[in-house]
Amino acid sequence: MKWIFPAIFGMLFFAACQNKPIENESLKTHGDVHTQSNADKIKVEHLNLDLSVDFAQKIISGSAEWILLNPNSEKQLTLDTRDLHIDSVLVDGQSVDFSLGKKDDFLGQSLNIPIPADVQKVKIYYQTSPGATALQWLSPAQTAGGQNPFLYTQSESIYARSWIPCPDGPGIRFTYDAQVKVPAELMAVMSATNPQVKNETGVYQFKMELPIPAYLLALAVGDIKFNALGPRTGVYAEPVVLEKATNEFSDLENILAKAESLYGQYRWGRYDVIVLPPGFPFGGMENPRMTFLTPTIIAGDKSLVNLISHELAHSWSGNLVTNATWNDFWMNEGFTVYFERRITEKLMDKSYADMLWELGYQDLKAIVDELGANSPNTCLKLELKGKDADEGMSDVAYEKGALFLKLIEDNVGRQKMDIFLKNYFDHHAFSTITTEQFLEYLDKNLLQGDSSLYKKIGVHQWVYEPGIPANAPRAERERFSKVDSVRTEFLNGQAPKQLAVQNWTTHEWLYFLRKLPKPLDMDKMIALDETFQFTESGNSEIANLWFVAAIAAQYQKAYPAIDAFLKTVGRRKFLTPLYGELLRTGQKDWAVEMYKKYRKNYHPIA
Numbered sequence: 245m246k247w248i249f250p251a252i253f254g255m256l257f258f259a260a261c262q263n264k265p266i267e268n269e270s271l272k273t274h275g276d277v278h279t280q281s282n283a284d285k286i287k288v289e290h291l292n293l294d295l296s297v298d299f300a301q302k303i304i305s306g307s308a309e310w311i312l313l314n315p316n317s318e319k320q321l322t323l324d325t326r327d328l329h330i331d332s333v334l335v336d337g338q339s340v341d342f343s344l345g346k347k348d349d350f351l352g353q354s355l356n357i358p359i360p361a362d363v364q365k366v367k368i369y370y371q372t373s374p375g376a377t378a379l380q381w382l383s384p385a386q387t388a389g390g391q392n393p394f395l396y397t398q399s400e401s402i403y404a405r406s407w408i409p410c411p412d413g414p415g416i417r418f419t420y421d422a423q424v425k426v427p428a429e430l431m432a433v434m435s436a437t438n439p440q441v442k443n444e445t446g447v448y449q450f451k452m453e454l455p456i457p458a459y460l461l462a463l464a465v466g467d468i469k470f471n472a473l474g475p476r477t478g479v480y481a482e483p484v485v486l487e488k489a490t491n492e493f494s495d496l497e498n499i500l501a502k503a504e505s506l507y508g509q510y511r512w513g514r515y516d517v518i519v520l521p522p523g524f525p526f527g528g529m530e531n532p533r534m535t536f537l538t539p540t541i542i543a544g545d546k547s548l549v550n551l552i553s554h555e556l557a558h559s560w561s562g563n564l565v566t567n568a569t570w571n572d573f574w575m576n577e578g579f580t581v582y583f584e585r586r587i588t589e590k591l592m593d594k595s596y597a598d599m600l601w602e603l604g605y606q607d608l609k610a611i612v613d614e615l616g617a618n619s620p621n622t623c624l625k626l627e628l629k630g631k632d633a634d635e636g637m638s639d640v641a642y643e644k645g646a647l648f649l650k651l652i653e654d655n656v657g658r659q660k661m662d663i664f665l666k667n668y669f670d671h672h673a674f675s676t677i678t679t680e681q682f683l684e685y686l687d688k689n690l691l692q693g694d695s696s697l698y699k700k701i702g703v704h705q706w707v708y709e710p711g712i713p714a715n716a717p718r719a720e721r722e723r724f725s726k727v728d729s730v731r732t733e734f735l736n737g738q739a740p741k742q743l744a745v746q747n748w749t750t751h752e753w754l755y756f757l758r759k760l761p762k763p764l765d766m767d768k769m770i771a772l773d774e775t776f777q778f779t780e781s782g783n784s785e786i787a788n789l790w791f792v793a794a795i796a797a798q799y800q801k802a803y804p805a806i807d808a809f810l811k812t813v814g815r816r817k818f819l820t821p822l823y824g825e826l827l828r829t830g831q832k833d834w835a836v837e838m839y840k841k842y843r844k845n846y847h848p849i850a
C-alpha cells in the first residue's frame with residue numbers, strides 16, 4: 245500500500261492535525277462525513293437483494309429491499325447512491341415519489357424517500373451504470389481462461405453506493421440476503437454463504453446473517469471453480485488457475501488456526517478466498533467469508549502468502565470491530581498489520597517477522613518523507629471533511645498504526661497485550677469504534693490511569709500529531725545486516741555468483757533490490773540478471789522492484805517483460821512505482837503508449 249492520492253501533494257503545508265476528540269456525536273456517524281444517509285436515526289436492519297448481471301450491457305439491475313425500524317418517526321429515509329438509475333421505489337408495497345439530491349464528486353447523490361412512522365420495508369428498483377466505480381467488467385480476453393467474461397466489485401471505501409443504494413458508512417451495519425442471476429455458464433460468489441458448485445439455472449442464493457457495513461458488500465461472477473483446502477477453508481479461481489492457487493494456499497487452514505490462537509475464535513463460519521483476474525487493484529480485500537485476492541501473490545513458493553494473513557486478520561480488526569469513520573482508518577489497517585505480523589511470527593519465526601517490520605518501517609519513512617513530516621496526512625487520526633475518503637489512506641495508517649501497537653506491546657509486555665487485544669475484539673464484536681473510544685478503552689483496560697506510561701508511550705503524539713515519533717520501535721536487523729553486507733560486496737565488484745545468497749527468502753531479495761543505487765551501472769544490471777534471472781521472475785514483488793531498477797537504468801532487455809507485466813497487472817502497488825519511474829526518468833512517451841493500450845485492463849479505482 246504505497247499509493248497516496250495526487251490531491252495530497254497540494255496539501256503538504258496544512259500542518260494541524262485533528263486534535264480534539266469528537267464528543268457526543270450521534271451516528272451521522274461519529275461524524276462520518278462520507279455518507280449522506282440518515283441511518284443513524286432510522287435502523288436499517290436487513291437488506292434483501294435481487295439482482296441480475298448483464299455482461300452485454302455491463303449493468304447490474306434488480307431491487308434492494310431495506311427492512312427498517314423507525315423509532316424516531318422520521319419522515320424520510322436517505323440513502324447513498326452513485327451513478328445509479330432508480331426506476332421506482334415502493335414503501336410497504338406502495339409506490340412513492342422519491343428524489344435524488346445534487347451530485348457531489350466524492351459522495352455521489354442522496355436518495356430521498358418519504359416514509360411513514362410505522363414503515364417496515366423500502367424496496368428500490370434500480371440499475372447500475374456501465375462506469376460504476378465499484379465494478380470491473382472484464383472481457384474474456386482479460387481473464388486467465390480467455391473464454392468467459394468476469395465481473396467483480398470493490399466497495400471499500402465508499403463505492404458500495406455505485407452498485408447498491410445503501411447507507412454507505414462503515415459505522416452502519418446490517419445483515420443481508422441476496423439472489424443473483426448470472427449467465428448459466430458462470431458462477432457467483434459474495435461476502436456471504438457461498439455455493440461450491442455451478443448450477444444450470446445461473447441463479448444463486450446468498451446469506452450473511454451477521455451484521456456488516458456496506459463497504460464489505462461484495463460480488464464476483466465468472467467461470468470459477470472451488471477447491472477445499474481444509475474443513476473451514478477453500479479457494480475459488482478460474483479453472484486454469486485453480487491448481488496453482490490450491491498449492492500456493494494449502495496452509496490456509498493452519499493460518500486460520502494460528503490467528504485464532506492469538507485473538508480468539510474466528511466468528512464468520514467459513515473462510516474462503518477467491519483469486520481474481522490480474523486487473524484487481526489491490527493485493528487483497530477482506531470481504532467477509534470471501535477474501536478477494538490478486539493473482540500476483542501466487543509466486544509458486546508460498547512466499548507471498550503473508551498477504552492472506554493480513555486479509556484474514558481483518559476478520560477481527562475491521563470486519564468484527566470496524567473503524568467508525570474513514571478518519572479512523574488506522575483502526576482497521578494498523579491493527580491488522582500488527583495482527584498479521586504476529587501471525588507471520590507464529591508461522592515462520594521472529595527473524596522473519598522482523599524483516600517485514602523493517603520493510604514496513606521503510607515504507608512509512610518513505611511516505612512521511614514524500615508527504616512532509618508536518619503533513620496532517622501523517623497523523624493516525626485523519627480529518628477528511630470535504631475530501632475523498634481515499635485521500636490520506638496511505639502506509640501511515642498501516643505502518644504507523646502497527647508500530648503504535650508494537651510500542652504499547654513493548655511497554656506492557658506481550659502477555660498483557662494479547663489479553664487486552666483478545667478482550668478488545670470480544671468486547672466490541674460486531675460494532676464500530678472511533679479512535680477516541682479506543683483510547684478510552686486502552687486507558688481503562690491496559691494503561692489503567694498510569695499517566696507516566698501514557699506519557700512514556702506518547703499516546704497523544706502518536707495519534708494526533710504528524711510524522712514518526714522518536715520512540716518508534718525498530719525491529720532487529722539481523723538478517724538484513726547480512727543482506728547489506730552482500731549488497732556492498734556486490735557493489736564493490738564481487739561477481740553475483742560468488743554472493744552468499746543461497747538461503748535467501750523473497751523478503752531478503754526485496755531488501756537487496758530496494759536499496760540498490762538508481763540507476764545501477766549497466767554491467768551490474770546485466771550480471772545480476774544473468775545470474776538470478778530477475779527479468780523472468782515469477783514473483784511479482786521481486787519483478788516489480790527489478791523492473792523499477794530496469795527502468796531507472798534503461799536496461800532494455802527487461803522492457804518486453806515490463807510491457808507484458810503492465811499489460812495485465814492492475815495492482816496499484818505496482819502501477820504507481822512503474823509508471824512513476826517511467827515519468828521520473830523521461831520515458832513518458834512509452835508510459836503513455838502502454839497506459840493507453842492497457843488502461844482497459846485496470847480497475848476504475850486504480
Ligand code: BES
Nearest residue numbers: 245400401526527528529530551554637
Ligand atoms: N482493506 C484493504 C484494501 C483497501 C484499502 C481497499 C483502502 C480500499 C481502500 C486491504 O486489507 C489491504 O490492506 N490490502 C493490501 C495488502 C496488505 C498485505 C497490506 C493491498 O492491497 O496492498
Ligand code: ZN
Nearest residue numbers: 554558577580
Ligand atoms: Zn488491510
